[in-house]
Amino acid sequence: MAIMMPASDQAVLARRAEIVAALRAIVPGEGVIDTPAEMRAYESDGLTAYRQPPMVVVLPDTTEQVSLVLKYCAGQGIKVVPRGSGTSLSGGALPLEDGVLLGLGKFKRIREIDFDNRAVVTEPGVTNLAISQAVAHAGFYYAPDPSSQIACSIGGNVAENSGGVHCLKYGMTTNNVLGCEIVLMSGEILRIGGKSAENSGYDLMGVITGSEGLLGVITEITVRILQKPETARALMVGFAQVEAAGECVARIIGAGIIPGGMEMMDKPAIHAAEAFVHAGYPLDVEALLIIELDGPKIEVDELITRVETIANACGSTTCQISTSEAERNLFWAGRKAAFPAVGRISPDYLCMDGTIPRGALPKALARIRELSEKYQLGCANVFHAGDGNLHPLILYDANKPGEIERAEAFGADILRACVEFGGVLTGEHGVGIEKRDLMPEMFSEIDLNQQQRLKCAFDAQGLLNPGKVFPTLHRCAELGRMHVHAGKLAFPDIPRF
Amino acid sequence: MDTLKVRDAKDVEEVVRAAIANEQPLEIIGHGSKRAIGHAMATNAVLDVSALNAITAYEPNELIVTLQAGAPLADVLSLIDAKNQQFAFEPMNTAPLLGTPALGTIGGMIAAGLAGPRRIKAGGARDHLLGAQAVSGFGDSFKTGGKVVKNVTGYDLCKLLAGSWGTLSIMTEVTLKVMPKPEAERTLFLRGLDDAAANKAMTAALGSPFDVSGAAHLPTSAFRTKIEGLGDIAGQSEALTVLRLEGITASAAHRAGSLRELLAPFGTATLVEDTVSAALWTTIRDVLPFAADGALGAWPVWRIVCPPASGAALGTLLARETGGELIYDWGGGLIWAALPPKPDAHAAAVRERTNAAGGHATLIRAAEDIRRTVDVFHPQAPGLAALSERVRASFDPKTILNRGRLSRGVAA
Numbered sequence: 011m012a013i014m015m016p017a018s019d020q021a022v023l024a025r026r027a028e029i030v031a032a033l034r035a036i037v038p039g040e041g042v043i044d045t046p047a048e049m050r051a052y053e054s055d056g057l058t059a060y061r062q063p064p065m066v067v068v069l070p071d072t073t074e075q076v077s078l079v080l081k082y083c084a085g086q087g088i089k090v091v092p093r094g095s096g097t098s099l100s101g102g103a104l105p106l107e108d109g110v111l112l113g114l115g116k117f118k119r120i121r122e123i124d125f126d127n128r129a130v131v132t133e134p135g136v137t138n139l140a141i142s143q144a145v146a147h148a149g150f151y152y153a154p155d156p157s158s159q160i161a162c163s164i165g166g167n168v169a170e171n172s173g174g175v176h177c178l179k180y181g182m183t184t185n186n187v188l189g190c191e192i193v194l195m196s197g198e199i200l201r202i203g204g205k206s207a208e209n210s211g212y213d214l215m216g217v218i219t220g221s222e223g224l225l226g227v228i229t230e231i232t233v234r235i236l237q238k239p240e241t242a243r244a245l246m247v248g249f250a251q252v253e254a255a256g257e258c259v260a261r262i263i264g265a266g267i268i269p270g271g272m273e274m275m276d277k278p279a280i281h282a283a284e285a286f287v288h289a290g291y292p293l294d295v296e297a298l299l300i301i302e303l304d305g306p307k308i309e310v311d312e313l314i315t316r317v318e319t320i321a322n323a324c325g326s327t328t329c330q331i332s333t334s335e336a337e338r339n340l341f342w343a344g345r346k347a348a349f350p351a352v353g354r355i356s357p358d359y360l361c362m363d364g365t366i367p368r369g370a371l372p373k374a375l376a377r378i379r380e381l382s383e384k385y386q387l388g389c390a391n392v393f394h395a396g397d398g399n400l401h402p403l404i405l406y407d408a409n410k411p412g413e414i415e416r417a418e419a420f421g422a423d424i425l426r427a428c429v430e431f432g433g434v435l436t437g438e439h440g441v442g443i444e445k446r447d448l449m450p451e452m453f454s455e456i457d458l459n460q461q462q463r464l465k466c467a468f469d470a471q472g473l474l475n476p477g478k479v480f481p482t483l484h485r486c487a488e489l490g491r492m493h494v495h496a497g498k499l500a501f502p503d504i505p506r507f
Numbered sequence: 508m509d510t511l512k513v514r515d516a517k518d519v520e521e522v523v524r525a526a527i528a529n530e531q532p533l534e535i536i537g538h539g540s541k542r543a544i545g546h547a548m549a550t551n552a553v554l555d556v557s558a559l560n561a562i563t564a565y566e567p568n569e570l571i572v573t574l575q576a577g578a579p580l581a582d583v584l585s586l587i588d589a590k591n592q593q594f595a596f597e598p599m600n601t602a603p604l605l606g607t608p609a610l611g612t613i614g615g616m617i618a619a620g621l622a623g624p625r626r627i628k629a630g631g632a633r634d635h636l637l638g639a640q641a642v643s644g645f646g647d648s649f650k651t652g653g654k655v656v657k658n659v660t661g662y663d664l665c666k667l668l669a670g671s672w673g674t675l676s677i678m679t680e681v682t683l684k685v686m687p688k689p690e691a692e693r694t695l696f697l698r699g700l701d702d703a704a705a706n707k708a709m710t711a712a713l714g715s716p717f718d719v720s721g722a723a724h725l726p727t728s729a730f731r732t733k734i735e736g737l738g739d740i741a742g743q744s745e746a747l748t749v750l751r752l753e754g755i756t757a758s759a760a761h762r763a764g765s766l767r768e769l770l771a772p773f774g775t776a777t778l779v780e781d782t783v784s785a786a787l788w789t790t791i792r793d794v795l796p797f798a799a800d801g802a803l804g805a806w807p808v809w810r811i812v813c814p815p816a817s818g819a820a821l822g823t824l825l826a827r828e829t830g831g832e833l834i835y836d837w838g839g840g841l842i843w844a845a846l847p848p849k850p851d852a853h854a855a856a857v858r859e860r861t862n863a864a865g866g867h868a869t870l871i872r873a874a875e876d877i878r879r880t881v882d883v884f885h886p887q888a889p890g891l892a893a894l895s896e897r898v899r900a901s902f903d904p905k906t907i908l909n910r911g912r913l914s915r916g917v918a919a
Contacts, residue, residue, distance in 0.1 A: 126710050126816035149716060171659045178656075184663065185634050200890050204617035205814035207626055207840050210885040211895050212675070212912075213633050216666025221661045224586040264568045264593060266687030305718065306765075309758030348618040364654045367569050422566035437657040445660075452660060453650070460649045460902070461662045479661065490904060492527060492645060502521040505512040 013060070013443050015477040018108040021086055026065055029088065032108070033068050034077045036071050039114075043067040052093065052111050056158070057101040057444055059360075059414065064091065064105030071192060072117035072198060073229040079211075080227065082196025083110055090195070090475050092223040094134060094166030097158045099361060100220050100442025101477060102170060112227060112481035114165050120144050121230065127205040129188060131232045136163025138172075141233065150235040153180035154436070157346065166230050171220030173438035175271040175345075179304075180236070180395035182438070184219040191217060191230035195469040201263035206230060217464065220441050223475045225468040243314055244338045247321045248295030248328035252276065255297035256371035258324040259395045262301070263368065267313055267318060272396030274373065279352065279390040279403070283344035286351035291344055292328045299395065300341050348392045349403065356388065356405035356488040363420050364428030368398045377427045378402055387413070398442060400428065400439035426451055441479045448480050458482075460494035463489045510553040516640065516648050518680040522554055523677070523907060524646035525780025529733040530911035535673040537577050537612030537666040541619050544871055545672055545883050549911040556614060559679055564851060567592060570685050571637065573653055576614030576678040583613055587685050595686040596631050598621025599792055604808065606799025620670030622723035622793035626749070627713065627815075627837050633669035635684045638845050641668060641676035644903025654682045671911040675902040687703040691751035693763040694721070694784040696740065697748040702726060702835070705748040706819035708773040712750045713815070715769055717762040721751030721788055722838040729834050739786065740779065748773075751788060791836055795865075797845045799872075802831060805859065806845040807852035807873040807902050813838035821864040828860075829853045854881040861885070884913050 022029070034042045043049055044066045054061040068075045085088050089109035096103050105111045117133035120141065124130070130141055132251045138159040142151040146385070155171060155174035156162055162172065168190065173182045189203025202218070203209035218225055249255040257276055275283065277290075284291040291298060299321075303313045314331055320331055321367055326333065332338035344351070351361050366374050375391065382389045388405040402424055406417035424434050425445065429452050435445045449458060465472070466486035476483060511668065513519050526533050532550035536542060537557050552672035559577040566572070567590040574583060580598065587593060599621040600610050638652030667675055697708060705724035712719045725747045738857045740747070750770075752762045767776045779787065790796070797803050815822055818839025826833055831846035831853070852873050861868040861886035867885035886897060900906075 022843060124816075125714060127814045128713065129814075150714075162680055171663070173657055173659075181630065181634065182657065182659075184666070185630050194894075198890055200894060201888070204865050205867055206812045207815070207837055208622075208631060208812050209672075210812075210869075211887055211891070212898055213666040213670055214891075214898065216633055216669075217662055217664065217898075219666075220663050225522065237714065239718075240716050243706075260568045263570060266690075268687065305754070306716075306758050306761055308761045309755055312757055365653075365657045367566070369566070369569060394657065398655055399657045433655050434653040434658045434660045435587075436660050437655070438659055441661065449661065452653075456647045457649045457651065458661075460643060460645075460647070460651075461575055461664065463901040464662055464664070464667075464898065466555065467894065467901040491899075492904065501509075501511055501525045501783075502518060 012377060013447065015106060016483065019087070022108045023065065027087070028117055030066050031080055033066060035081060036082065037068050037070045037075050041069045041071065043069070050291040052096070052105060052113070055093070055096040055098040055101060055103040057104070057442065059102050060104050063112035065108055067111045067113060069113045069116050073193065076112070076193045076227055076229055077197045077199050079110070079112060080193055080195055084195050084197060084471060084473060085211055087471065087473070089476055092227050094169065095137065095161050095165035097162040097166065098170060098440060098442060100436065100440040100444040101273055102440050102442040104443055106477065114182060117165070118227065120405050124205065125150065127204045128235050129232050130235055131230060132164055134228050136162050138162050138164055138167055145235050149237050151238050152233055153186055153236055164233065164496060166217050167409055168231055169221065169223045170440045173399070175273060175394060178272060178394065179268050179270050186234045187215060187221035187231060188234055189215060190218065190228050191233040192226040192228050194226050195471065195474045222442060222479050224479060231342070239270070240306045241310055242302055242338060243310050244300055244302040244332045244341045245314060245321065246330045246341045247301065247319055247326045248292040248297045249297045249325065250295060250327050252297045252375050254311055255299055258299060258321050258326065259271055259371070261320045261324060263396070265316065267316060269301050269303040269396060269403060271300070273300045274298065274393040275345060275348065275396035276391040279348055279392050280390065282351040282355050282390055283348050286354055287343045287347050289340050289344035295327055300345055333387055344394065352390050352403045352405065357407040357409065358492050359406065360404040360417050360421050362400065362402045362404065363436045363439040364425045365397070365399045366428050366433035370394055370397070370431040370433070371382045371395065371398065371440070371478065374400060374427060374431055379425060379506050381420055381423050385416050387417055387420055398433065401406050422448060435476045443478055446479060448483045459484065459489055466490065509551065510555050512555045512558055514558055515704070517644065519554070519556070519642045519677050519679055520646050520648055522763055523642055523644065526552070526907045527646055527905055532904065532907050535909055537615045538579070538609040539606045540609040541605070541615055542605070542612035543599055544619065545912040546677050546878055546915055547575060547875055548909055554677065556677065556679070557612060558883055562586060563680060570656070572684055572685055573680065573682045574613050575680050576612060578613045579610070580613055580616050581610045591688050593898070594635060594683065595629035595687045596635055597625045597792055598632065599623050603798040604794050606804070612881045613681060617669050617678065617681060617906065618671060618673045624723060624788055624836050627722065627840070628718070628720045629686070631669070633666050636669050636681060637664040638682040639665055639668055639678050640680040641678045643676045644907045645675040652682070656684060656808060672912055673914055674899060675908070677908065689759070691756040691759045691859045692751060692753045692781055692784045693759045694779050694787060695750045695763055695767055695770065696779070697770060697774045697776050698745045700724070700746055700748050700773060702819040702823050702919065704773060706816065706834070706839045708748055708770055709750070710816050711769060712766060715766060717766045718754070719750050719766070720753045721749065723791045724748045724835040725796070726833055728832045740783065749787060751784065760784060791834065794834060796834060797843060802844045806848055807872050809844040809846065809857055809868050810871045811842040811844060811857070811861055811866055811868040813840060813842065813861065813864045817864045818842055820861055821866065825857060825860055828856050850877065850878050851881055858885070879915070881916060
């Protein structure tokens with residue numbers, strides 16, 4: 011394992027049997043898992059390159075039990091790692107050797123569907139897709155649609171602020187959650203927000219969303235639901251140069267059109283996807299755009315024409331427009347299967363997740379090509395082009411000595427380039443452990459200290475999911491210290507009135 | 508009173524560091540357009556950021572604009588308007604309601620976070636703040652977020668800064684998302700509905716696939732003040748329930764037709780277009796019927812946010828108990844309540860009824876002596892209040908920034 015996790019607390023490990031017994035007293039029966047064989051299922055999440063069995067797994071099924079578990083652990087100084095469905099691509103749910111893995115898998119009930127307030131109150135273990143399915147009969151859906159939506163839990167979505175192909179138009183998780191019930195590390199249960207559009211006071215829901223399980227354990231979530239658009243159609247447009255595809259994306263946005271989704275694939279990704287799903291992708295193009303317009307039919311038809319005109323003006327070499335749902339789904343089939351498709355052409359791959367300003371797309375692709383040469387590893391690129399979110403898939407073979415290290419170095423260089431081009435380290439997968447040590451590329455120590463001070467406001471002992479997000483851990487007392495200069499500073503010499 | 512007009516972020520850091528050393532709290536202002544919101548601050552030193560007014564970068568194709576916090580909102584709006592773009596959350600102009608001359612600055616717009624009618628579709632200020640550079644109460648300049656829409660790198664401190672009323676940090680530069688302006692807007696209005704029926708009509712419209720971007724209800728009495736630009740829409744002394752559709756012309760017109768059919772059980776809806784429609788929504792956004800220079804100018808005004816379908820029940824009850832006047836926005840989820848003058852501005856009734864409906868209420872306009880005895884911002888449950896205070900202290904442990912603005916009785 012290339013990444014250092016916080017040192018295990020030997021005193022805690024020595025008391026394992028006692029801790030397991032105490033947890034069994036809180037969560038009886040099968041809710042506590044402590045045999046190595048059974049715990050194997052929990053030793054990694056979607057970032058499978060990293061594995062670590064936890065000290066013990068606890069699967070509570072009430073908020074009260076979550077509260078008691080956390081209170082007990084806080085009292086005993088035991089670390090806790092929360093976990094939803096375990097689909098994180100950044101290692102957010104990687105267990106700790108001396109930590110309790112707190113699974114929310116039993117929180118599987120949708121508590122309330124309120125069509126009048128356009129809200130669903132749900133437990134965190136419910137899958138993203140299940141929410142949409144539960145309201146589909148009335149024409150509603152939950153907008154954020156991460157690729158893993160069939161498996162990922164809504165609690166995990168809140169923890170990671172998950173996106174998806176439609177977030178260009180409909181926003182990420184943070185733009186679609188209204189409130190939650192959260193249990194702090196102390197065991198305190200709090201309710202934040204509800205069915206109102208805004209909450210009172212500081213926007214704590216906003217900062218909890220995307221906090222990667224470091225601030226609290228969510229036991230209930232209220233999400234906003236929307237009416238499904240009347241119709242959706244897609245264009246599949248091929249370009250002989252990546253630059254032309256990038257220009258097309260910029261011009262569509264510049265024309266005031268916000269598509270429901272706008273995805274780009276480069277040649278290696280197109281070929282891998284086509285070989286896998288036979289979607290009819292053109293194989294002689296350097297870049298393929300899939301652009302989906304949704305809304306009333308009259309609007310979609312009009313916008314399809316406008317986008318087609320823009321694509322032609324940008325020198326597209328092929329342009330197909332879906333005329334049926336089956337055809338639209340086929341256009342998407344390749345893109346949606348891009349990751350497994352790449353998995354067929356390479357024994358292993360690393361999926362990166364940087365975001366850049368849209369305009370930097372050609373520059374970023376050129377850099378990735380150079381790096382691919384330098385590291386002698388292939389790379390297939392799929393992008394959420396509309397919002398500049400890149401998913402380069404670095405191809406490697408874990409069985410060849412040194413390849414994983416080279417792949418990781420390649421990935422780190424891509425993310426550094428994203429920051430250099432004015433972007434960020436992660437657009438939707440989270441920092442977790444994967445990008446933790448790259449945080450200083452984007453943030454100064456002062457920036458990171460301010461974030462960690464916020465963590466202290468929620469978890470003063472630093473017991474909840476330590477080792478994730480922040481490269482260096484500081485004690486809260488140290489972070490809170492004011493560096494007051496000796497003597498009294500005068501107000502500086504600036505204009506006064 | 509000492510006013511310190513900072514020239515750059517370095518000045519801000521130095522002023523805050525000096526303030527920490529001298530245990531001197533600071534009131535943070537831009538144009539001062541919203542100074543009358545909140546409690547009187549426990550300080551006599553003012554930090555004025557209005558000279559930090561540069562437009563750092565505007566990139567229409569990236570849908571972002573980066574600005575210093577003191578940039579005048581009016582200038583920024585005309586800049587982006589020239590490229591046919593807008594802040595989709597429709598920031599409210601509080602000047603008419605508060606009787607202040609200025610529209611204010613970008614920093615004030617975010618720190619107050621008062622979104623207009625399109626909040627129901629496009630989100631609030633918090634959804635459009637992508638990144639910020641700010642000086643904390645430690646006297647340190649830090650950054651959060653970035654200049655791209657899709658970003659989950661580190662905690663999203665932008666969400667906390669939006670709506671924090673300058674109590675967490677002094678923003679010096681911000682990056683905001685801008686969106687294309689719709690080509691056309693159409694507004695349907697229904698006449699003569701009572702509040703409950705109007706709430707039902709708005710709920711039906713917002714639960715439809717027609718992408719409604721504004722849903723408001725103006726009871727009869729909202730028109731006691733003559734509103735410029737609305738012509739005879741407002742002249743018939745009947746309640747108005749209004750629903751807005753925006754987008755490309757053909758689509759807005761088509762959806763207006765479909766929505767009119769859907770709303771048939773509530774009456775026959777009339778259609779107004781572009782300019783008239785825009786004037787109507789400005790009236791609602793800025794709560795012009797309750798303007799400081801109008802008939803209700805002396806009445807305290809509450810801003811109540813609640814689950815949208817409960818709006819009419821809550822509003823009707825409050826109006827009956829207090830004799831107040833109401834305007835509903837956000838499909839019932841936002842109630843502007845102008846209540847007859849009373850020493851406590853009817854706080855007990857407002858808070859009790861609002862709590863029961865699962866909402867929260869802010870006393871947005873009231874004389875200073877009222878604000879001395881009434882909580883302007885909604886009191887939170889003890890656990891949540893304690894967490895909020897810890898969050899505040901994590902940015903500003905010595906309570907240097909806008910001390911006392913959010914809660915009464917914070918000692919100087």
